[in-house]
Amino acid sequence: MSLVKIYDTTLRDGTQAEDISFLVEDKVRIAHKLDEFGVHYIEGGWPGSNPKDVAFFKDIKKEKLSQAKIAAFGSTRRAKITPDKDQNIITLIQAQPDVVTIFGKTWDFHVREALRISLDENLELIFDSLEYLKAHAPEVFYDAEHFFDGYKANPEYAIKTLKAAEEAKVDCIILCDTNGGTMPFDLADIIKDVKKHIKTPLGIHAHNDSECAVANSLMAVSLGIVQVQGTINGFGERCGNANLCSIIPAMQLKMHKESVPGEKLKKLRELSRYVYELANFSPSKHQPYVGNSAFAHKGGVHVSAIQRHPETYEHLRPELVGNSTRVLVSDLSGRANILAKAEEFQINLDSKDPVTLEILDNIKEMENRGYQFEGAEASFELLMKRALGTHKKFFSVIGFRVIDEKRHEDQKMISEATIMVKVGGKVEHTAAEGNGPVNALDNAIRKALEKFYPRLKEVKLLDYKVRVLPAGQGTASAIRVLIESGDKQSRWGTVGVSDNIIDASYQALIDCIEFKLHKDEESEASRK
Numbered sequence: 043m044s045l046v047k048i049y050d051t052t053l054r055d056g057t058q059a060e061d062i063s064f065l066v067e068d069k070v071r072i073a074h075k076l077d078e079f080g081v082h083y084i085e086g087g088w089p090g091s092n093p094k095d096v097a098f099f100k101d102i103k104k105e106k107l108s109q110a111k112i113a114a115f116g117s118t119r120r121a122k123i124t125p126d127k128d129q130n131i132i133t134l135i136q137a138q139p140d141v142v143t144i145f146g147k148t149w150d151f152h153v154r155e156a157l158r159i160s161l162d163e164n165l166e167l168i169f170d171s172l173e174y175l176k177a178h179a180p181e182v183f184y185d186a187e188h189f190f191d192g193y194k195a196n197p198e199y200a201i202k203t204l205k206a207a208e209e210a211k212v213d214c215i216i217l218c219d220t221n222g223g224t225m226p227f228d229l230a231d232i233i234k235d236v237k238k239h240i241k242t243p244l245g246i247h248a249h250n251d252s253e254c255a256v257a258n259s260l261m262a263v264s265l266g267i268v269q270v271q272g273t274i275n276g277f278g279e280r281c282g283n284a285n286l287c288s289i290i291p292a293m294q295l296k297m298h299k300e301s302v303p304g305e306k307l308k309k310l311r312e313l314s315r316y317v318y319e320l321a322n323f324s325p326s327k328h329q330p331y332v333g334n335s336a337f338a339h340k341g342g343v344h345v346s347a348i349q350r351h352p353e354t355y356e357h358l359r360p361e362l363v364g365n366s367t368r369v370l371v372s373d374l375s376g377r378a379n380i381l382a383k384a385e386e387f388q389i390n391l392d393s394k395d396p397v398t399l400e401i402l403d404n405i406k407e408m409e410n411r412g413y414q415f416e417g418a419e420a421s422f423e424l425l426m427k428r429a430l431g432t433h434k435k436f437f438s439v440i441g442f443r444v445i446d447e448k449r450h451e452d453q454k455m456i457s458e459a460t461i462m463v464k465v466g467g468k469v470e471h472t473a474a475e476g477n478g479p480v481n482a483l484d485n486a487i488r489k490a491l492e493k494f495y496p497r498l499k500e501v502k503l504l505d506y507k508v509r510v511l512p513a514g515q516g517t518a519s520a521i522r523v524l525i526e527s528g529d530k531q532s533r534w535g536t537v538g539v540s541d542n543i544i545d546a547s548y549q550a551l552i553d554c555i556e557f558k559l560h561k562d563e564e565s566e567a568s569r570k
């Protein structure tokens with residue numbers, strides 16, 4: 043296997059994405075995670091840009107990384123001054139990184155319009171900035187900004203800019219598809235030509251504006267490029283950068299190119315989620331390789347086939363990238379989905395058992411009314427238990443009332459709920475307030491039941507989604523409420539549907555509590 047080095051720019055180009063800003067401490071934590079994963083280079087930021095990036099380079103010096111090199115980013119010098127007087131270049135050296143990477147212009151249009159200098163002067167900027175940095179930094183990379191657009195406009199000049207970098211003896215020249223508009227077939231032709239003129243090792247840095255960043259990076263790798271730049275989860279300016287969470291497994295598992303150590307690939311999903319968490323973003327469900335849906339099967343035909351052989355509908359084993367197969371239950375299910383789910387919940391079912399068909403019919407009928415079990419596996423498990431007669435009634439709700447009130451036009455709305463429950467022979471009547479009617483109802487249900495089941499205090503409501511479903515002819519719209527809850531051990535989803543939002547929320551809340559009580563009782567029984 044030949045080695046392709048991974049240059050991660052999540053902490054620099056990733057932060058150029060709308061809504062992403064990492065604290066210095068977060069940047070240091072992500073750097074550790076990338077280092078553990080086996081990334082070769084971590085671009086920490088642009089020290090000439092802001093004090094936070096200066097602080098990162100200071101702080102990371104105190105940390106012990108196992109193998110990754112830290113890179114600082116900047117640009118070629120300004121026109122009319124020498125590199126030793128250029129503040130941006132001075133700060134790059136002062137940051138004392140293992141690698142300095144600077145970008146320069148390769149597109150004649152940019153030289154004229156953005157820098158407003160002559161084409162020859164730009165060649166001087168590139169050469170003497172890099173030559174100076176080579177004398178002051180252990181390793182120097184050159185990002186040829188807009189290389190593919192520059193080549194398309196003026197190939198001779200674009201190659202001249204690379205030659206200026208080569209003469210300065212840089213360690214790697216990275217061809218950048220900065221505007222992200224290059225197609226993989228054009229990129230391949232251009233790289234083949236570059237290789238005729240340039241002997242310095244080449245890298246690729248692709249943006250995703252035409253959804254080709256991963257394809258372009260892989261194409262470049264297939265043509266012998268030795269460094270791939272990208273970000274975790276594809277974060278980056280505009281539509282993002284090349285997504286390393288797709289590039290790394292594709293290179294290792296499909297192209298047999300080594301990048302990070304093979305055993306680290308199993309940590310890919312964990313790395314992806316870690317970066318989402320620190321970026322304060324919800325993970326993308328449908329992200330290839332690492333997303334929750336990447337190996338989730340919904341169609342009955344698919345589920346039946348993967349149970350016979352997973353490769354029928356999976357392009358690789360999900361465990362290789364730290365993910366797992368999931369079976370979804372919906373109105374597109376067949377018996378195979380129900381049986382797979384039953385197995386997951388350790389419930390014994392047989393495909394010939396009439397209960398299997400009863401559950402299947404029930405689901406299809408309920409989905410027709412607006413229920414959705416894909417995100418509500420806890421409600422589905424309770425449904426199976428009810429059909430099998432293994433459902434335990436821990437409590438019953440005698441009734442509840444929710445009041446929304448505005449006592450004065452200047453005052454905030456007040457929500458209050460009262461509920462009457464029966465546990466064993468005891469009736470409990472409680473009231474609670476909340477910052478909305480559903481919150482008040484949730485508080486009242488728990489307050490009433492916590493007395494009997496203290497472990498309900500551990501349950502947290504993590505997410506609440508309401509969807510108004512399209513009305514049928516002559517009927518009112520139905521409302522679907524999906525609730526995600528969790529305790530210290532796990533998270534679970536429940537669903538409720540009604541033409542009344544409080545009733546839909548009530549159903550989902552009751553399922554949430556019932557699921558927790560079943561779960562705790564079962565885990566206690568298995569410990570005994």
Ligand SMILES: CC(=O)SCCNC(=O)CCNC(=O)[C@H](O)C(C)(C)COP(=O)(O)OP(=O)(O)OC[C@H]1O[C@@H](n2cnc3c(N)ncnc32)[C@H](O)[C@@H]1OP(=O)(O)O
Nearest residue numbers: 088090091092117118119120121145146147156157187220
């Ligand atoms: C393709 C990329 O992703 S490159 C990275 C882009 N990232 C960023 O821009 C984030 C960090 N940037 C910053 O903090 C600021 O833009 C700074 C500190 C770098 C510069 O700020 P300012 O001095 O106020 O300049 P401003 O941002 O308005 O304009 C950019 C300047 O850089 C110059 N410039 C742009 N590219 C280059 C280059 N390759 N070499 C030299 N100068 C360059 C422009 O000509 C312009 O200078 P001028 O206004 O003196 O003509």
Ligand SMILES: CC(=O)C(=O)O
Nearest residue numbers: 145185187188218220
């Ligand atoms: C260098 C860089 O970030 C780009 O060209 O996109």
